[in-house]
Amino acid sequence: MDKPQRGYWCECWSEDLTTEARPVLRASFDAYTAPQADRWVAVALRTISPALDPDASQDAWEWLYDGRIATRKALLRAEPCTVTLTQSRTRLTWTIRPVIFLPLAHRQGVGLPSCTDDFKPH
Structure with a gap:
């Protein structure tokens, strides 16, 4: 079995500021390096910046x-980070959190718990 691996869990949430609705998860990404994690946010910001109002685009x-x-420096110190933009009545928030990715057990592996045999694919 593989060893646990350090990495970063990245999410993008949107929130309608005119309602009391809960934020909605729009995307998530598993990154294995700090550059990979902040690049995910950077690509998203470069992609949407032409459609943003001047203030949000400047941010x-x-x-x-x-x-x-x-x-990047904070991520290398294993600190969580947040990037937030507000466009009109919508708030977009990207979060990056240091995590430890645990390896997945293979169903054909030896020594799996007996409950694994209860799973029946549809």
Whole structure:
């Protein structure tokens, strides 16, 4: 069995600021390095920046030029990071958290618990 591996769990949430609705998970990503984690956010910000209003676009580019460096340093210290933009009445939040990825057990492996035989694919 493989060993646990350090990495980062990344999520993107959206929130409608005009309602009391809960935030909605829009995307998630498992990264195995700090550069891979902050690159995921950077690609998203570069992709949506042309559609953002001027203030939100400026916030995005400020993070891309300055905030990304601070984010990378924090990730290398195993600190969680958040990037948030507000566009009109929508708040977008990207989170990056250090995690330890546990290896998955193979169903054909030896010594699996007896409950694994209860699973029947549809």
